[in-house]
Ligand SMILES: O=P(O)(O)OC[C@H]1O[C@H](OP(=O)(O)OP(=O)(O)O)[C@H](O)[C@@H]1O
Ligand SMILES: O=c1cc[nH]c(=O)[nH]1
């Protein structure tokens with residue numbers, strides 16, 4: 001079964017509080033999501049392999065380490081996942097970005113795919129699916145199925161806030177996928193919103209409500 005990692009770094013938790021706060025406006029919300037995504041990228045890249053490199057400092061020759069060049073793909077789920085891409089690219093600038101467009105029907109809560117465009121070499125990349133919200137898990141589940149159908153082998157899921165219901169769906173459907181969250185919340189309400197959550201992430205990012 002995939003592991004759930006709650007990234008409880010104090011800076012992430014502090015910023016998440018202001019992301020959740022309903023008094024935080026669109027501009028600040030977007031900036032905070034960008035910052036938290038960058039901090040989460042720092043945590044999620046802890047396991048990247050390193051290789052030896054010999055350099056010359058101004059003083060002497062030295063054996064040091066550089067990244068071993070593992071290929072990474074960021075896969076934001078449109079729309080809200082887009083808000084986390086730039087923050088992650090600040091730390092992983094060589095990552096390629098693929099897009100999966102999904103919206104959740106407000107009545108049925110079922111996801112509908114409307115767009116997909118991926119790097120041609122996803123089979124060789126470690127993919128990080130990004131979405132601020134993991135609610136029923138339907139959207140992330142569909143996105144991961146779509147990636148696997150196209151040959152993806154290594155996938156991780158990174159969300160700001162997850163509900164236990166969504167975590168369970170991903171763990172059952174994709175036991176090979178580890179989940180990284182800034183917070184694991186209590187449950188879903190009757191409309192499928194995460195409680196306490198942060199509201200509608202897409203609407204808060206783009207000011208569409
Ligand atoms: O786990 P689920 O129950 O599937 O819900 C989570 C999904 O809902 C939201 O997207 P939404 O459908 O609002 O689309 P948007 O990003 O375009 O606003 C959110 O960004 C996730 O993609
Ligand atoms: O709480 C939720 C659930 C789904 N989508 C959101 O944006 N927020």
Ligand SMILES: [Mg+2]
Nearest residue numbers: 200201202203
């Ligand atoms: Mg939305």
